[in-house]
Amino acid sequence: MYGDCMQDAGYTIQDMxxxxxxxxxxxxxxxxxxxxxxxGRARNGHRRYSEADEAWLHFLHCMRATNMPIxxxxxxxxxxxxxxxxxxxxxxxxxxxxxxxxxxxxELQQAHALLTHKIANYKKxxxxxxxxxxxxxxxxPDCSLAPAx
Amino acid sequence: MYGDCMQDAGYTIQDMxxxxxxxxxxxxxxxxxxxxxxxGRARNGHRRYSEADEAWLHFLHCMRATNMPIxxxxxxxxxxxxxxxxxxxxxxxxxxxxxxxxxxxxELQQAHALLTHKIANYKKxxxxxxxxxxxxxxxxPDCSLAPAx
DNA sequence: CCTTGACTTTGAGTGCGCTCAAAGATGTAC
DNA sequence: GTACATCTTTGAGCGCACTCAAAGTCAAGG
Numbered sequence: 001m002y003g004d005c006m007q008d009a010g011y012t013i014q015d016m017x018x019x020x021x022x023x024x025x026x027x028x029x030x031x032x033x034x035x036x037x038x039x040g041r042a043r044n045g046h047r048r049y050s051e052a053d054e055a056w057l058h059f060l061h062c063m064r065a066t067n068m069p070i071x072x073x074x075x076x077x078x079x080x081x082x083x084x085x086x087x088x089x090x091x092x093x094x095x096x097x098x099x100x101x102x103x104x105x106x107e108l109q110q111a112h113a114l115l116t117h118k119i120a121n122y123k124k125x126x127x128x129x130x131x132x133x134x135x136x137x138x139x140x141p142d143c144s145l146a147p148a149x
Numbered sequence: 150m151y152g153d154c155m156q157d158a159g160y161t162i163q164d165m166x167x168x169x170x171x172x173x174x175x176x177x178x179x180x181x182x183x184x185x186x187x188x189g190r191a192r193n194g195h196r197r198y199s200e201a202d203e204a205w206l207h208f209l210h211c212m213r214a215t216n217m218p219i220x221x222x223x224x225x226x227x228x229x230x231x232x233x234x235x236x237x238x239x240x241x242x243x244x245x246x247x248x249x250x251x252x253x254x255x256e257l258q259q260a261h262a263l264l265t266h267k268i269a270n271y272k273k274x275x276x277x278x279x280x281x282x283x284x285x286x287x288x289x290p291d292c293s294l295a296p297a298x
Numbered sequence: 299c300c301t302t303g304a305c306t307t308t309g310a311g312t313g314c315g316c317t318c319a320a321a322g323a324t325g326t327a328c
Numbered sequence: 329g330t331a332c333a334t335c336t337t338t339g340a341g342c343g344c345a346c347t348c349a350a351a352g353t354c355a356a357g358g
Contacts, residue, residue, distance in 0.1 A: 014334080025317055095268055107215065109254065112254070119240055123240070173305090174347055175347085
């Protein structure tokens with residue numbers, strides 16, 4: 001055919017690591033724990049990653065970056081190997097993770113708002129220090145959700 | 150005064166754990182690593198938490214829940230002990246963390262969108278299976294950010 | 299008096315997700 | 329031909345944030 005003389009084509013592990021925002025260590029680790037199928041090899045035994053590998057790795061990266069545990073990614077990867085018959089189960093995993101993400105977003109947004117509030121408070125304190133104003137009053141500025149603050 | 154006969158007042162460690170969404174283990178852990186000052190004790194040596202402790206613990210919980218490392222929380226806690234003079238430094242920590250949170254939110258939102266997309270794709274696949282339609286075509290549905298999909 | 303249960307301490311153990319060390323093969327550049 | 333970079337493998341090590349085990353104290357209830 002044609003591919004026989006192309007076996008050295010594809011990305012090296014370093015290339016792929018950079019493309020996916022992981023280290024080469026992590027790529028090998030993912031392979032040995034079964035998150036990605038044994039990768040093709042060049043004649044010298046070095047790994048050569050395909051575009052398909054890249055897409056899958058990007059997906060894995062995205063799931064990890066949003067705190068999906070390796071365990072769950074493994075389960076998903078296994079189902080994926082089994083083909084379309086596992087579609088429902090896989091969808092369930094994704095839906096559950098999407099729910100988890102939504103929850104995280106809410107928590108982060110709340111924390112963001114809290115920090116904005118506290119930062120404003122610090123600015124006030126700094127102002128008072130600068131003008132040598134009264135340092136008293138204003139209940140503990142560290143009391144997060146406490147009333148007023 | 151009055152407080153002398155009130156030394157057993159305040160929340161028990163269990164109460165506080167429930168109120169703050171942590172375990173008693175974690176509360177003791179936070180105390181020994183200096184995240185919270187030595188807590189008051191009842192006559193029998195048991196910890197008794199104050200309202201101020203609760204507010205601070207809530208804050209800590211909120212920071213941890215948004216992935217602030219313990220190390221950074223320790224640094225913040227130390228500065229807090231030092232009083233108003235550390236205001237600027239503390240504000241910097243909060244601002245940095247707020248930035249980190251904003252970044253996380255964006256990542257999560259992207260992942261959320263990606264999942265929504267993939268979930269829709271799975272539904273299509275399931276539909277095709279149900280009606281026994283053509284199983285071919287449509288490039289790998291797992292290719293995350295890949296074009297079309 | 300004795301049991302029960304909630305607490306105390308100290309130090310060790312756990313689970314996760316990498317991360318690295320060591321030793322070796324291969325291919326390119328000078 | 330020899331240095332150098334880049335890869336390979338296996339198994340061990342690490343940092344984080346808890347989490348628990350063991351042994352002990354104390355107060356209330358039956």
